[in-house]
Amino acid sequence: MKRARLIYNPTAGKEGIERQLPRILQRLEEKGLETSCHATRHPGDASHAAAEAVKRGFDIVIAAGGDGTIHEVVNGLAPFSSRPQLGIIPSGTSNDLARALHLPRDMVAACEVIGEGRACPMDVGRVQNHYFINVAAAGFLTEVTHQTPSRLKTVLGQFAYYAKGLEKLGTLLRPFRVRLESPQKIVEDEIYLIIVANSPSIGGFDQLAAQADIGDGLLDVLVVRKASLPELVHLVGSVLKGEHLDDERVLYFQTDRLEVISDKPMKLNLDGEWGGDLAGRFETLAGHLSVLCPAENQAPSGKWKKLRHRRGEH
Missing domain, CATH: 3.40.50.10330 (Probable inorganic polyphosphate/atp-NAD kinase; domain 1)
Structure with a gap:
């Protein structure tokens, strides 16, 4: 037994x-x-x-x-x-x-x-000495998840985050400058939010990082560039429709490692919990955990199997 x-x-x-x-x-x-x-x-x-x-x-x-x-x-x-x-x-x-x-x-x-x-291999993200499963995020918008009281979440569920977000909207819109370095691209810009996702479901939004796959060996990077309040309101509407990845205010790409340099200290939110500072190296540990899952999830994704083959893993 x-x-x-x-x-x-x-x-x-x-x-x-x-x-x-x-x-x-x-x-x-x-x-x-x-x-x-x-x-x-x-x-x-x-x-x-x-x-x-x-x-x-x-x-x-x-x-x-x-x-x-x-x-x-x-x-x-x-x-x-x-x-x-x-x-x-x-x-x-x-x-x-x-x-x-x-x-x-x-x-x-x-x-x-x-x-x-039944088990399937699951990637784990790592930054500094911390691990994450769903998402690593930074930006003043991420303060909402941390500052929402647990009692409010117990009573209101997901609506607690929206209520807290509306309460703090006027103080959240403060951009910061970052430099992102990966094998795919190098970016330097003023942004409101950076999301490094391992899962497509983030903060109750099922398609925020729609192409993310917990078994593909990749991290999905989504950046919201500095914009006006009306532009951000429009962007929120695009998120609800699942059309935000086509928006010019959003930068999106996939990578297995990322170096982030910030012009000011920024708290890093890992899976809804504080986890050190934003600046540092992000990487994915492909298939690092074996998670018990429904039968339809048992086989590794095609992307992950191809990645393992390229790395010589079996």
């Missing part, structure tokens, strides 16, 4: 996971997983618990919570040379990674996916 360690955030989403915990554990046991639990108590606790699970030889580590909880668990697993499989039970506000993996929203149904044991 495989051993699983369930690391869950009791405050995630609408705080429903503890009510479902007996059913979750029962279903995992029925699927042949000897499962023990760890409830997170403070920021960083999930990372520590995941690292301990690696050292104790668990076969599977299950992250139950939102993208922030998954982010911490991944940062606990990623530094090790040999890592357990990753299972996910989505119970947060946005659940971006769960949507990218087409995981069921129902927590007990997500246990079925974990119990089936």
